[in-house]
Amino acid sequence: MNFPTSHNPMINGFRLKLVIRLLKLHIFLVVLTYTRSWKRTVQIVSIIREKIRQYRGPKAIQKIARVNGKYHWDMYGVGWPSRAFVRNVRRECKRIESGSEHAGMRNVLMAITTKCPLQCEHCFEWNNLNSKERLSFSDLTTIIEKLIDHGVGQIHLSGGEPMMRYEEILKLLVKYSNHTGFWIITSGYGVTPERALQLKKAGLTGLSVSLDHHLEPDHNRFRNHRDAFTMAQQAVSAGNGAGLVTSLSLCSTKEYTTAQNLMTYAELARSWGVSFIQLLEPKAVGHYEGKPVHLSEAHKKILEAFFLTLNNQEAYRSYPNVIYHEYYMPTIGCRGAGNGTFYIDPLGEVHPCPFCRNASGNLVNDSVEYCLSNLRGSGCPSPSVPLPQIRKREEFAVRM
Numbered sequence: 001m002n003f004p005t006s007h008n009p010m011i012n013g014f015r016l017k018l019v020i021r022l023l024k025l026h027i028f029l030v031v032l033t034y035t036r037s038w039k040r041t042v043q044i045v046s047i048i049r050e051k052i053r054q055y056r057g058p059k060a061i062q063k064i065a066r067v068n069g070k071y072h073w074d075m076y077g078v079g080w081p082s083r084a085f086v087r088n089v090r091r092e093c094k095r096i097e098s099g100s101e102h103a104g105m106r107n108v109l110m111a112i113t114t115k116c117p118l119q120c121e122h123c124f125e126w127n128n129l130n131s132k133e134r135l136s137f138s139d140l141t142t143i144i145e146k147l148i149d150h151g152v153g154q155i156h157l158s159g160g161e162p163m164m165r166y167e168e169i170l171k172l173l174v175k176y177s178n179h180t181g182f183w184i185i186t187s188g189y190g191v192t193p194e195r196a197l198q199l200k201k202a203g204l205t206g207l208s209v210s211l212d213h214h215l216e217p218d219h220n221r222f223r224n225h226r227d228a229f230t231m232a233q234q235a236v237s238a239g240n241g242a243g244l245v246t247s248l249s250l251c252s253t254k255e256y257t258t259a260q261n262l263m264t265y266a267e268l269a270r271s272w273g274v275s276f277i278q279l280l281e282p283k284a285v286g287h288y289e290g291k292p293v294h295l296s297e298a299h300k301k302i303l304e305a306f307f308l309t310l311n312n313q314e315a316y317r318s319y320p321n322v323i324y325h326e327y328y329m330p331t332i333g334c335r336g337a338g339n340g341t342f343y344i345d346p347l348g349e350v351h352p353c354p355f356c357r358n359a360s361g362n363l364v365n366d367s368v369e370y371c372l373s374n375l376r377g378s379g380c381p382s383p384s385v386p387l388p389q390i391r392k393r394e395e396f397a398v399r400m
Helices: 011-037 040-055 083-096 138-148 163-174 193-202 217-223 227-243 261-272 299-314 326-334 368-375
Strands: 064-067 068-071 110-113 154-158 179-184 204-211 247-250 276-280 321-324
Touching: 011 040, 011 083, 040 083, 040 154, 040 326, 064 204, 064 227, 110 138, 138 163, 138 227, 138 368, 154 163, 154 276, 163 193, 179 227, 193 227, 227 247, 227 261, 261 276, 276 299, 299 321, 299 326, 321 326
Parallel strands: 110 154, 154 179, 179 204, 204 247, 247 276, 276 321
Antiparallel strands: 064 068
16 A cells, blocks of 8 residues: 655654764763763763663664754653753753662653543543543642742643644643653644644644544544544644654554554555654553453564564665554663653553553642652563662762
């Protein structure tokens, strides 16, 4: 199946090498200004590089998306160059120095509504779906201000369908986008070219659009909405036109997980001009609770092979980068449960992630620190991989 390709944000080759060199130099200088020690800067930069290797795979970055004058290699990191990028590098320094991943979150997934016009097969908020709205606009601002004060690098707004609260999202972006990055995770519902431009102007970074099959009838059936595929396609087009970073998110079921299906999906994603493909494994929560939806090891190997192939092989350098969270979990552990991220449900309760439901507090009334203290030890099982330790700053006091 061939898809006509139009807009393509991916860069590679000589241009990529130049960008990577400048990026590495900038990271080194930011770390140096933070530590004021050459020795400790070299140590911290080496740890950052090792984390990237474990997260992405053994090979160097082969391609980067350039959108609206900034370079993006991951939808959970901020674009470079930007002040937000500098803040994120400094947060990473703080995490490494403290020896705790709780020292400032990289990103947080925040459900802002229970409302949704779709009834998706895999919905993890099924038990709350279309119930009475619990978070007022004031509650949303309270939670976001707490996250910003804690140093969260990026907030991903979800639901339900977050675009059901479009006007309030605009107000939140205008008020807070200078302090942290924002993405919207959407089915595509209500994303028009006019709204995408307004969202971009207000400070939105990107749109993650759910697409669970490359065939229109099958995606519509999965989402239980006759226009689901069209909405997703139009949302991506509107996002690209507005200068937003765009991503497709795939819940790869047992039935869908074949090498042929994934490659066809990649062709479609490239033709739509997205920067990222996110692979999610189905979990037995929400609408899938009690159902045998977990992937076999054979299915997981297919996803891993797809992840490594698209990200590393030269033939696929014009394709989007792939994000597959389960790839790095055996080596660096679960990033949920406050180890870089956590999930806030549409009631304001904090959980390790959308699929590990274990409320540790409510951010309308509780502090981030209180919730994080309760999250420790929860979430998916993690390997015993200690965070490399850096000695105290005073041990390397060097006058610059």
